[in-house]
Amino acid sequence: MRELILLSGKGGTGKTTVAASFAHLAERKVMVDADVDAANLELVLSPQVKEKHEFRGGKVAIIEPALCTACERCAEVCRFQAVQQREGEYLIDPIACEGCAVCYYECPSEAIHLEEPVSGHWFISDTSYGPLVHAQLRPAQENSGKLVTIVKQEARQLALAQGCDLIIVDGPPGIGCPVIATTAGADLALLVTEPTVAGVHDLERILSTVAHFGVPPLVCINKYDINPQVSQAIAEDCAARDLPLIGSIPFDQAVTEAMVQGRSVVSYSRSPASQAIERLWKETKRFLDS
Amino acid sequence: MKIAIASGKGGTGKTTVAVSLALSLPQNQVQLLDCDVEAPNAHLFLNPTIQGREDVAILRPSVDETRCDLCGRCAEVCQFNAIAVVGEKVLLFPELCHGCGGCKLACPLQAIEEVPHVIGVVDWGSVGEMAFAYGLLNPGDPMPPPIIRRLKAMAQGEKTVILDVSPGTSCPVVESLRGSDYCLLVTEPTPFGLHDLKLAVEVARELKLPMGVVINRADIGDSGVERYCQEEGLPILMRIPFDRRIAEAYSRGTPLVEAFPDYKLRFRGMCKEMEKQVGR
Numbered sequence: 001m002r003e004l005i006l007l008s009g010k011g012g013t014g015k016t017t018v019a020a021s022f023a024h025l026a027e028r029k030v031m032v033d034a035d036v037d038a039a040n041l042e043l044v045l046s047p048q049v050k051e052k053h054e055f056r057g058g059k060v061a062i063i064e065p066a067l068c069t070a071c072e073r074c075a076e077v078c079r080f081q082a083v084q085q086r087e088g089e090y091l092i093d094p095i096a097c098e099g100c101a102v103c104y105y106e107c108p109s110e111a112i113h114l115e116e117p118v119s120g121h122w123f124i125s126d127t128s129y130g131p132l133v134h135a136q137l138r139p140a141q142e143n144s145g146k147l148v149t150i151v152k153q154e155a156r157q158l159a160l161a162q163g164c165d166l167i168i169v170d171g172p173p174g175i176g177c178p179v180i181a182t183t184a185g186a187d188l189a190l191l192v193t194e195p196t197v198a199g200v201h202d203l204e205r206i207l208s209t210v211a212h213f214g215v216p217p218l219v220c221i222n223k224y225d226i227n228p229q230v231s232q233a234i235a236e237d238c239a240a241r242d243l244p245l246i247g248s249i250p251f252d253q254a255v256t257e258a259m260v261q262g263r264s265v266v267s268y269s270r271s272p273a274s275q276a277i278e279r280l281w282k283e284t285k286r287f288l289d290s
Numbered sequence: 291m292k293i294a295i296a297s298g299k300g301g302t303g304k305t306t307v308a309v310s311l312a313l314s315l316p317q318n319q320v321q322l323l324d325c326d327v328e329a330p331n332a333h334l335f336l337n338p339t340i341q342g343r344e345d346v347a348i349l350r351p352s353v354d355e356t357r358c359d360l361c362g363r364c365a366e367v368c369q370f371n372a373i374a375v376v377g378e379k380v381l382l383f384p385e386l387c388h389g390c391g392g393c394k395l396a397c398p399l400q401a402i403e404e405v406p407h408v409i410g411v412v413d414w415g416s417v418g419e420m421a422f423a424y425g426l427l428n429p430g431d432p433m434p435p436p437i438i439r440r441l442k443a444m445a446q447g448e449k450t451v452i453l454d455v456s457p458g459t460s461c462p463v464v465e466s467l468r469g470s471d472y473c474l475l476v477t478e479p480t481p482f483g484l485h486d487l488k489l490a491v492e493v494a495r496e497l498k499l500p501m502g503v504v505i506n507r508a509d510i511g512d513s514g515v516e517r518y519c520q521e522e523g524l525p526i527l528m529r530i531p532f533d534r535r536i537a538e539a540y541s542r543g544t545p546l547v548e549a550f551p552d553y554k555l556r557f558r559g560m561c562k563e564m565e566k567q568v569g570r
Binding site: 098 | 299305328331335385390429430431432456464482485490496512537540542
């Protein structure tokens with residue numbers, strides 16, 4: 001089984017546009033949306049939810065006012081400034097609390113207990129392109145990395161059960177915890193960049209990240225014609241560093257039109273972007289098969 | 291006043307708005323903090339003069355094996371599975387450690403020391419008279435919040451402080467928004483933009499921040515975002531049309547207000563609107 005992940009560093013470069021099209025083009029695969037903060041793949045793949053599961057990402061400390069002696073030991077040991085005092089009463093800001101339980105263990109009057117609230121859900125769904133494993137972390141929650149790890153594990157089991165030999169993961173932006181969870185155990189990373197100073201800068205950041213975890217990268221440039229000089233510079237840089245640049249997608253209004261229709265661009269029209277993504281998939285497949 | 295610029299979805303134009311807003315205000319009264327420490331971009335548009343660099347570290351445990359009797363108390367209290375006792379050894383999983391110090395406090399034999407582990411840097415300096423700082427998380431290190439906290443500690447209270455926030459709705463976004471006075475949400479009028487805007491609005495509501503919306507590439511897509519803002523009573527403070535010349539200027543690292551100076555007046559007006567909403 002092979003696992004392909006789509007990453008970018010910078011947000012909004014077109015990961016989901018490419019992933020939705022790959023869902024249409026690839027056969028015998030399980031799709032995963034690992035952008036659990038802001039999952040968008042479901043807006044294009046129209047999933048029918050088959051299974052819904054609760055996700056509890058971490059604990060939250062709660063002070064029982066009747067037992068609190070206002071000794072301030074909790075405030076002293078908390079490194080996340082989560083202990084607040086309001087009108088003489090101590091309470092814990094659930095948003096700042098990391099759930100480390102240090103206050104719980106240190107409180108001399110046992111006035112603190114821990115709760116583990118539901119912080120999101122994950123789903124197994126059917127789509128016309130095969131199964132999709134996706135999730136939604138509740139806004140302002142922690143531990144998106146843990147949720148990513150769960151959806152990836154579930155996708156792997158589902159792929160084994162259904163005899164699929166490929167998992168395609170639409171990843172989150174950035175390089176932090178959910179990206180690291182996406183990268184762990186992947187076989188190949190397709191990095192979607194754009195020919196802008198920000199795209200180039202963040203491509204470098206995500207290249208370092210996937211290299212750190214030993215996942216081989218492929219590069220593609222979205223909206224390459226917005227700045228052909230920068231695209232040329234990316235191409236030269238990739239060539240000099242032996243990074244496979246395997247595709248360039250033109251700027252194309254059809255991409256937005258397809259999104260508004262809730263469709264992948266390759267299923268929506270035979271536009272220049274669709275054709276470029278079809279070629280990109282063929283190239284990606286060549287690397288997956290080798 | 292502290293204005294956090296967030297979006298939910300990536301690539302909607304947060305940095306464009308943050309940089310342009312900063313450049314439109316009196317330069318000696320503004321500070322820009324780029325809190326997207328995973329993929330910071332504001333400096334690419336501003337070419338700041340960097341005057342200093344500071345390491346940001348979290349404390350991680352180190353076990354003195356001569357004192358440790360393998361009682362396992364540290365592993366019991368750690369909520370992140372970052373420390374375990376396996377056979378005759380204490381194993382550390384540093385990438386899971388949140389640096390809470392729980393294991394050190396719990397160890398009955400004082401066998402645990404904490405050592406700083408550098409997770410990134412903060413660079414600070416200026417762009418002309420504008421104060422500027424940004425952070426960089428080291429690739430491979432998972433946790434941005436300590437760097438964001440360090441950046442926020444640099445805020446110069448008497449100035450208009452603009453925080454450029456990372457995409458998403460989880461820890462780094464919450465950390466950047468906490469303590470701000472206003473949340474400016476940048477979106478695009480597409481189903482993706484709308485879906486993620488709704489999530490970002492929930493975060494800002496949870497933090498009880500007043501909000502306003504900028505619609506970027508306002509003439510593409512559909513009318514869903516406009517309708518949503520109307521229903522929710524969210525003021526739309528600016529609409530920036532799609533213009534290939536704006537996209538090209540962006541690609542070169544030219545701030546919007548430098549390519550199209552007329553926008554400065556609009557950004558100044560928008561700042562007044564936000565101040566009014568906050569009550570200043």
